[in-house]
Amino acid sequence: xxxxxxxxxxxxxxxxxxxxxxxxxxxxQIVCIIxxxxxxxxxxxxxxxxxxxxxxxxxxxxxxxxxxxxxxxTYIFQDFALLPWRTVExxxxxxxxxxxxxxxxxxxxxxxxxxxxxxSEFRTTLPRQLSGGMKQRVAIARALSVNPAVLxxxxxxxxxxxxxxxxxxxxxxxxxxxxxxxxxYVTHNLAEAVRLGHKIVVLSRxxxxxxxxxxxxxxxxERKERMVELEHKQKHLWNLLRDEALVADQELVDG
Amino acid sequence: xxxxxxxxxxxxxxxxxxxxxxxxxxxxxxxxxxVFWEVGSRMGWISPLVLPAPSEAFEAFKExxxxxxxxxxxSASLQRLIIGWxxxxxxxxxxxxMIGLSSYARAGLSPLVxxxxxxxxxxxxxxxxxxFGIGEGAKTATILFGTFFPTVIAVYGxxxxxxxxxxxxxxSFGMKPSSIIYKIILPGAxxxxxxxxxxxxxxxxxxxxxxxxxxxxxxxxxxxLLAGSLMATDQLIAGVALLSMMGLSxxxxxxxxxxxxxxxx
Numbered sequence: 474x475x476x477x478x479x480x481x482x483x484x485x486x487x488x489x490x491x492x493x494x495x496x497x498x499x500x501x502q503i504v505c506i507i508x509x510x511x512x513x514x515x516x517x518x519x520x521x522x523x524x525x526x527x528x529x530x531x532x533x534x535x536x537x538x539x540x541x542x543x544x545x546x547t548y549i550f551q552d553f554a555l556l557p558w559r560t561v562e563x564x565x566x567x568x569x570x571x572x573x574x575x576x577x578x579x580x581x582x583x584x585x586x587x588x589x590x591x592x593s594e595f596r597t598t599l600p601r602q603l604s605g606g607m608k609q610r611v612a613i614a615r616a617l618s619v620n621p622a623v624l625x626x627x628x629x630x631x632x633x634x635x636x637x638x639x640x641x642x643x644x645x646x647x648x649x650x651x652x653x654x655x656x657x658y659v660t661h662n663l664a665e666a667v668r669l670g671h672k673i674v675v676l677s678r679x680x681x682x683x684x685x686x687x688x689x690x691x692x693x694x695e696r697k698e699r700m701v702e703l704e705h706k707q708k709h710l711w712n713l714l715r716d717e718a719l720v721a722d723q724e725l726v727d728g
Numbered sequence: 729x730x731x732x733x734x735x736x737x738x739x740x741x742x743x744x745x746x747x748x749x750x751x752x753x754x755x756x757x758x759x760x761x762x763v764f765w766e767v768g769s770r771m772g773w774i775s776p777l778v779l780p781a782p783s784e785a786f787e788a789f790k791e792x793x794x795x796x797x798x799x800x801x802x803s804a805s806l807q808r809l810i811i812g813w814x815x816x817x818x819x820x821x822x823x824x825x826m827i828g829l830s831s832y833a834r835a836g837l838s839p840l841v842x843x844x845x846x847x848x849x850x851x852x853x854x855x856x857x858x859x860f861g862i863g864e865g866a867k868t869a870t871i872l873f874g875t876f877f878p879t880v881i882a883v884y885g886x887x888x889x890x891x892x893x894x895x896x897x898x899x900s901f902g903m904k905p906s907s908i909i910y911k912i913i914l915p916g917a918x919x920x921x922x923x924x925x926x927x928x929x930x931x932x933x934x935x936x937x938x939x940x941x942x943x944x945x946x947x948x949x950x951x952x953l954l955a956g957s958l959m960a961t962d963q964l965i966a967g968v969a970l971l972s973m974m975g976l977s978x979x980x981x982x983x984x985x986x987x988x989x990x991x992x993x
Contacts, residue, residue, distance in 0.1 A: 524896060524900055543902075544900075544901050544902050546900075547901065548900045549898060550893065554893050554896075555896035556894060557993070559992075568901040568903065570911075571903050571907050601992065601993070615901075677789065698839065721829075
């Protein structure tokens with residue numbers, strides 16, 4: 474299943490946050506959206522998954538999602554959004570309980586996703602006992618359990634320290650290499666974008682418009698070894714963003 | 729290394745302002761107070777007319793136990809307390825959830841709750857007697873109304889404080905609204921609901937005495953009031969101690985419930 478964004482525009486009051494965004498997300502691709510703070514990239518992601526309604530334009534699903542997909546458009550949030558009163562396994566089963574699944578089928582899914590995210594030993598642990606990286610792994614396991622057609626990731630690594638971020642990036646690359654998934658990945662971190670994105674969409678600041686779409690054709694698994702080539706891309710992205718990032722930084726809140 | 733003599737350890741400035749558990753201090757203060765009171769009474773510093781000695785109050789309490797009246801008073805009071813508190817908090821949780829979840833219920837009911845909450849329910853007791861009869865009805869109703877309003881406020885405050893991010897997460901996974909309420913909102917509001925229970929239970933005990941002022945033969949409140957009108961201060965102190973023990977037990981029960989239900993915190 475592909476996604477197609479057609480002429481998305483959105484205002485908050487008089488303020489135009491997004492202006493005529495046209496974008497295609499193709500199956501098996503990771504599309505990164507980057508831009509200075511306040512460019513509406515998180516708003517755009519909420520619209521893609523139907524958590525917010527754009528003033529103009531629409532998001533279309535092109536083609537049917539796989540038949541066994543329980544929740545085609547699935548989010549991974551920056552703050553993990555785990556229920557603190559449920560264990561790791563309980564947080565995963567939460568999103569399966571509303572679907573008609575037999576107990577054995579549910580159990581099979583939970584075992585499978587916990588194993589894929591290396592969480593099998595932590596089944597009965599409560600979120601407060603876990604580190605940030607482990608919490609995000611639980612959120613990833615929960616997202617995988619519903620077999621999504623597209624993963625919508627809202628700065629999933631931004632709340633983590635840089636070492637943990639590196640580890641989780643490797644995990645995401647590993648997951649993708651074993652079984653390519655489709656994803657829309659919002660971040661302000663250029664290093665994440667060049668490591669994970671097949672296509673990097675650069676948004677301009679207010680109103681958010683697409684400035685440029687950068688494609689990287691180095692396979693994800695090889696990128697860690699070919700950092701030098703990526704460095705070049707990253708520099709290019711930074712040149713696109715620097716001036717606007719400067720303005721965004723100096724802007725007064727509500728000013 | 730010429731400055732070796734000039735060096736000086738950095739003085740410790742942190743510490744303090746942190747509470748540590750001191751298990752014995754509470755009981756020691758309590759026992760000292762009782763001992764002081766008893767000694768004062770025996771030495772004649774405290775006139776028995778003003779305040780009976782703890783031992784006298786204890787005698788009065790023993791008499792209650794021996795005559796079998798303790799259970800009669802206690803069971804009458806506990807029955808009113810339990811029925812009144814259970815029905816008041818059940819209704820309170822339902823209305824509180826409605827106000828927390830529906831904009832219409834909030835717009836319609838929350839001003840009403842704010843208007844009625846501060847009215848002392850004791851002032852309405854004569855009305856309750858007319859409405860519900862002089863028997864158990866008026867007494868239960870007083871406790872019911874008294875516990876209903878603080879519960880409503882605690883519950884909708886708790887619902888308001890549930891992390892909206894968790895609710896959005898539930899929606900983004902396509903969870904049913906009923907599942908979101910039962911599995912995300914209710915457990916999220918539970919800490920606030922339980923602390924509301926703590927307050928409403930104390931209010932229920934306060935109102936119990938007031939409710940037993942009118943037409944009650946048995947009950948801890950009735951016992952205290954009778955002792956008061958007979959100037960039997962030893963019985964009065966015994967009764968008050970009984971109320972205080974009820975309060976402590978309820979507090980302990982709720983602490984247990986918090987420990988078990990909020991283990992995840």
